[in-house]
Amino acid sequence: MTLADTKxxxxxxGAARGWxxxxxxxxxxxxxxTVVVGSFLFFVLYAAVKFIFFDADWTIISVxxxxxxxxxxxxxxxxxxxxxxxxxxxLGGLSYGLLARASRRDLVWLGVILAFxxxxxxxxxxxxxxGGATLFAIAAYRVGRMAxxxxxxxxxxxxxxxxxxxxxxxxxxxxxxxxxxxxxxLWGGLLLNVLLAIVGIGVGLPLxxxxxxARASSLPVLKAVSTAIxxxxxxxxxxxxxxxxxxxxxxxxPDWLQVDxxxxxxxxxxxxxxxxxxxxxxxxxxxxxxxxxxxxxxxGLNTFNVTLxxxxxxxxxxxxxxxxxxxxxxxxxxxxxxxxxxxxALGGAxxxxxxxxxxxxxxxxxxxxxxxxxxxxLGMSRLSQRFEKVLGIGER
Amino acid sequence: MIQAAxxxxxxxxxxxxxxxxxxxxxxxxFLSGPAGFNFSNQWLTNYDSNDSRLGAYGVGILNTVRLVxxxxxxxxxxxxxxxxxxxxxxxxxxxxxxxYVETIRNTPLLIQIVIWYTVxxxxxxxxxxxxxxxxxFYLSNRALALPYVSTGGNFGPWLIIVVVGAVAAIVLRSWLxxxxxxxxxxxxxxAWALALFAVVSVVTFFLTGTPLEPDTPSLxxxxxxxxxxxxxxxxxxxxxxxxxxxxxxxxxxxxxxVRSGIQALPRGQDEAAAALGLSGYQxxxxxxxxxxxxxxxxxxxxxxxxxxxxxSLAVAIAYPEIIWVGKTMINNxxxxxxxxxxIFATYLSLSLAISVVMNTFNRRVQLAGR
Numbered sequence: 001m002t003l004a005d006t007k008x009x010x011x012x013x014g015a016a017r018g019w020x021x022x023x024x025x026x027x028x029x030x031x032x033x034t035v036v037v038g039s040f041l042f043f044v045l046y047a048a049v050k051f052i053f054f055d056a057d058w059t060i061i062s063v064x065x066x067x068x069x070x071x072x073x074x075x076x077x078x079x080x081x082x083x084x085x086x087x088x089x090x091l092g093g094l095s096y097g098l099l100a101r102a103s104r105r106d107l108v109w110l111g112v113i114l115a116f117x118x119x120x121x122x123x124x125x126x127x128x129x130x131g132g133a134t135l136f137a138i139a140a141y142r143v144g145r146m147a148x149x150x151x152x153x154x155x156x157x158x159x160x161x162x163x164x165x166x167x168x169x170x171x172x173x174x175x176x177x178x179x180x181x182x183x184x185x186l187w188g189g190l191l192l193n194v195l196l197a198i199v200g201i202g203v204g205l206p207l208x209x210x211x212x213x214a215r216a217s218s219l220p221v222l223k224a225v226s227t228a229i230x231x232x233x234x235x236x237x238x239x240x241x242x243x244x245x246x247x248x249x250x251x252x253x254p255d256w257l258q259v260d261x262x263x264x265x266x267x268x269x270x271x272x273x274x275x276x277x278x279x280x281x282x283x284x285x286x287x288x289x290x291x292x293x294x295x296x297x298x299x300g301l302n303t304f305n306v307t308l309x310x311x312x313x314x315x316x317x318x319x320x321x322x323x324x325x326x327x328x329x330x331x332x333x334x335x336x337x338x339x340x341x342x343x344x345a346l347g348g349a350x351x352x353x354x355x356x357x358x359x360x361x362x363x364x365x366x367x368x369x370x371x372x373x374x375x376x377x378l379g380m381s382r383l384s385q386r387f388e389k390v391l392g393i394g395e396r
Numbered sequence: 397m398i399q400a401a402x403x404x405x406x407x408x409x410x411x412x413x414x415x416x417x418x419x420x421x422x423x424x425x426f427l428s429g430p431a432g433f434n435f436s437n438q439w440l441t442n443y444d445s446n447d448s449r450l451g452a453y454g455v456g457i458l459n460t461v462r463l464v465x466x467x468x469x470x471x472x473x474x475x476x477x478x479x480x481x482x483x484x485x486x487x488x489x490x491x492x493x494x495x496y497v498e499t500i501r502n503t504p505l506l507i508q509i510v511i512w513y514t515v516x517x518x519x520x521x522x523x524x525x526x527x528x529x530x531x532x533f534y535l536s537n538r539a540l541a542l543p544y545v546s547t548g549g550n551f552g553p554w555l556i557i558v559v560v561g562a563v564a565a566i567v568l569r570s571w572l573x574x575x576x577x578x579x580x581x582x583x584x585x586x587a588w589a590l591a592l593f594a595v596v597s598v599v600t601f602f603l604t605g606t607p608l609e610p611d612t613p614s615l616x617x618x619x620x621x622x623x624x625x626x627x628x629x630x631x632x633x634x635x636x637x638x639x640x641x642x643x644x645x646x647x648x649x650x651x652x653x654v655r656s657g658i659q660a661l662p663r664g665q666d667e668a669a670a671a672l673g674l675s676g677y678q679x680x681x682x683x684x685x686x687x688x689x690x691x692x693x694x695x696x697x698x699x700x701x702x703x704x705x706x707x708s709l710a711v712a713i714a715y716p717e718i719i720w721v722g723k724t725m726i727n728n729x730x731x732x733x734x735x736x737x738x739i740f741a742t743y744l745s746l747s748l749a750i751s752v753v754m755n756t757f758n759r760r761v762q763l764a765g766r
Contacts, residue, residue, distance in 0.1 A: 023487035030486050037488050221403045235747070236740045237705035239719055247732040252416050332504035339506075339712045346507060353514075362514045370507045377502035 051363075060361040061368050064352035068369065071188010071343035080182065081191065084172040086133050091164045093137035097144020098157060099390050106382060113375050169202040184262040188343040190372060192262075193334040196269060196344075200330045203270035205323070208277025209316075213307065215278065216285050226278070233275035238333055241268050242340050265337065273330050280322045284315030317391060324384035328377045335373070345369045417733065424738075426731050427453070433724055435459075435716045436632060449725060456721035457742060463638060463707045463717060464746065468700050471643045475650025475699075480680065482655045493651065500648040506709050509641035513713045517633035523623055526615060534613050534625050540636055541613035544629035550604035557604075561596030565589040634715035638707065646703045650696060657692035658684055689761045697754040704746050718742055 025031045061068070070078070114134055118127060147154040172195070176182055187195060214226035233241075245268040250258060288311050296310040297303075316323070338347040349365040352358060358365075431452035434445045443455045481493035500508070518537050521527060526536035534541040569589035576585060601608075613627045661684060669683040711719045722735045 023485070026485060033486055034488050037486075037492055041488070041492060219399050219402070221399045221406070225402065225406050232740075236743050237708040237719075239708040239711060240736065240739055240743070243719065243723060243726075244732075244736055247726050248736060251420060251732070252413060328502070332502075335504040335506045336709070336712075339709075346504075346510070350510075362511075366507060366511045366515060370503050370511070373507065374499065374503045378498070381502065 056364050057361060058364055058368075060352055060358045060364050063358075064348065064355075064365070067189065067343070067352055068345055068348040068365075069189045070191055071348055072186050073188055073191065074182060074186060077182050080176050082129055082133075084168065084175050086136055087164065087168060087171065089133040089137040090140045091161060091168070093140030094144045094157065094164075095161050097141040098147065098154065098161065099144075100386060103386075106386070109379075109382070113379075169198055172198065184260040187262060189348050190345040190369075192337070192342065192344045193331070193373075196266060196334040196337065197327070197331045199266050200269045200273045200334075201327050203266075204273025204277055204330070207270060207274035209281050209312070211274055211278035212281035212285060213312075215282060229271075230275045230278050233272055234279070238269075238272055238336055239339060241272055242336060244268065246340055261340070262342065265340065265342075269330070269333075273326065276326055276329075277323065280319050280326060281315060283322070284317075284319035285311065287318050288314045320387055320391065321384050324380055324387070328380050331376055331380065332373060345372060420733055421731065422734055424734055426729060426734075429729075431725075432728065436634065436714070452725070453718065453721055453738070456716060456718040459635075459715070460707055460717040460742075461746070463635070463642070463710065463715075464704050467639055467642045467646070467703055467707070468750075470639070471646040471650060471699075471703060472696075474643060474647035476654050478647060478651035479654025479658070482651060483658060497648045497651050500644055501652070505641060505645045505706055506712055508645055509637055509709055509713060512640045513633065513637035517637050520633075523615075523625060526625065528615070531612070531614075534615060536625065537633060539625055539630040539632060541625045541627075542629045542631065543610065543612045545608045546611040546627075551608065554600055554604045554608075557600045558597045561593050561600075564596070565593040568592055632715075634710070634713050637713060638710040638715050641709075642703055642706060645706070646699055649699050649702075653692055653695045653699065654688070657688040660691050661687055686761075693754060693758045693761060697751060697758075700750050700754065701747050704750065705743065 024034045118130060118134075144157065147157050176187070176195075177184065211226045211230055214222045215230065217223055242265060245264045246261065249264050249268070253259075253264075292314065293306050293311055296306040301310070335344060335346045337344045338350065341347070343351060346369055349369045353362045353365045427450040428448050430446050431449045432445055433452070435443065435452075435455055441451075441455055441458065443451050478493050478496060481489050482497065484490045484493070517540075520535050520537040520540075523536045523538050526534040526541075528534055533543070566589065569585045572585035572588060611627050611629075613625050613630070615623060616626045617623055665683055665687065666679055669679040674682065707717060708719045710717045711723065714720060718739055722739050725735060726732045
């Protein structure tokens with residue numbers, strides 16, 4: 001019997017021991033490291049489990065659900081939130097189904113998050129509406145998968161998905177604000193964070209692409225103007241820009257443009273995101289071989305068509321991961337609106353733990369919203385990895 | 397044609413803004429007036445509320461610079477360690493590093509700072525019941541006191557000698573290095589230089605009669621009969637919270653940069669060094685990191701700039717950096733436009749300073765290899 005055979009026939013405990021000695025105890029110093037880190041880890045896990053299941057009092061969350069998720073959003077107008085949410089779930093499921101088969105890992109994560117929301121937050125009517133949205137997303141995913149080997153259906157669905165995502169922002173804003181809806185000043189909680197992120201990326205992305213194209217253009221005036229906008233915007237932190245939207249902008253806008261502070265802050269966030277997107281897209285534009293546009297010109301396309309159909313698609317495809325990181329950064333930065341005194345999710349949590357009956361419950365409130373933002377960011381970064389794989393970015 | 401239209405449009409907007417701006421007072425005269433507010437954190441200055449607003453802004457700059465400078469050093473150490481740990485052969489170590497990166501990077505920095513502040517630092521006991529660690533650290537919700545050094549009588553002369561010693565050590569090291577390159581073998585250049593520097597500074601330290609003295613904090617009853625922490629380096633909870641938040645947050649991003657920088661190297665480098673008999677530590681410091689630095693430095697510079705800009709989040713817990721100073725002045729007397737111009741100019745100068753230093757460093761690293 002050779003050595004390899006012994007290995008193959010060794011029992012499970014042997015394999016486990018082999019794994020341990022290879023990965024944890026390969027040398028004396030490694031063993032010491034394992035013991036030190038292991039005991040530290042044990043301590044942390046012990047403290048975490050003890051806190052989450054025994055010491056913590058999560059009533060601060062269940063009592064203040066509304067404050068954290070909707071802020072000062074008026075009672076009785078919640079129905080306006082559901083159609084956009086269903087649309088997002090449906091589009092998400094459909095896009096995922098069109099892109100790829102769900103990996104088990106993604107499904108486990110999604111399942112955990114949905115179970116968490118359903119068990120912890122959604123009861124009664126909300127639970128039904130939320131559960132319905134989940135089922136809707138699953139159905140949309142199935143439709144997306146079914147289209148895999150039906151090219152015509154597939155291209156039609158693709159077009160529908162793209163139109164759907166484009167329509168989403170105006171649809172959401174109209175649903176919430178129009179027809180006797182809710183004033184922006186009353187938008188709050190996590191809803192405000194989501195709206196800020198959506199508007200920021202929805203306006204910032206096209207603005208950024210335009211700025212990048214202007215900066216890459218051969219017209220000196222256009223180039224100078226866009227370069228100035230990009231560099232000045234990137235020169236200061238977002239906090240400074242938010243204060244500018246509060247203290248400076250009103251002095252410069254004509255009366256008929258004086259809008260709600262949330263709207264002018266949204267405008268500033270879109271400009272800020274646009275400047276960062278512009279620099280990312282500029283990198284993408286530079287990565288496109290000049291031969292591409294030369295060849296397209298030679299085929300008789302005009303400059304507009306060359307840019308729109310030849311250069312931009314390749315440029316943006318190359319920078320999708322960077323764009324998604326920018327989206328994640330924007331999602332996290334929406335918490336900065338607390339500094340201006342808006343009741344976003346963080347502001348709602350701060351309001352919750354300053355109530356007299358919940359003094360000393362900062363931990364629960366802050367950890368809860370940290371978890372909300374964390375799961376959002378993690379979801380986006382997983383999506384980015386999936387995109388990279390499907391589009392083959394970084395592979396040649 | 398298009399150019400002219402754009403120029404005209406841009407010109408119109410600028411003209412409109414200028415007309416609007418002319419209604420405002422754009423001068424900086426107000427900066428010479430008395431500020432009228434105090435700082436919870438001061439450093440290196442004895443500013444008081446009768447000083448000018450310019451002085452107050454200077455205190456704000458010092459507070460920002462202190463945060464950024466200490467933050468950059470600490471976050472680099474943390475990030476490099478975590479990045480190396482992620483590639484460790486030890487499964488447990490690499491997993492812990494991965495969990496650190498994935499949780500911290502995906503959580504908003506502001507929430508982290510608020511957690512450090514309200515959940516950790518403000519929950520420390522009052523000064524009277526300050527946690528006493530070995531009689532050298534005192535932790536309370538008003539101040540964290542760490543052992544520090546205070547300057548004695550001959551500190552000035554000694555400092556000059558130490559600087560001269562450092563210059564001499566650098567000269568010695570480069571001379572030994574040149575000999576090494578000519579003659580081959582090793583001359584232990586760094587060791588000799590360090591020894592020279594150590595001997596010079598230690599010997600003159602005693603000759604000048606201990607210019608630096610240890611300054612450990614202690615809990616004492618002050619003249620007014622209140623218990624307070626006296627001596628040592630006292631750090632406010634605001635500063636500590638922002639610093640911890642910035643260092644740990646940026647460290648997670650730097651860890652990813654270091655990891656990808658190391659992974660960009662061909663595995664053969666590490667294997668060849670191992671075949672030559674170098675230890676794990678030697679391989680990392682002599683072979684891997686110097687080469688990985690070329691890939692690491694540009695994105696690392698970016699992270700330093702991010703840290704600088706993110707230091708503005710300190711305003712959320714009222715740590716008095718420049719944005720806080722600006723906001724306070726605007727609330728008192730207005731003048732928002734000139735103040736924001738000043739704030740942007742400050743951030744721009746800080747960013748430029750960091751970029752210049754890092755670009756110089758980058759050029760040296762690139763040249764060394766090729």
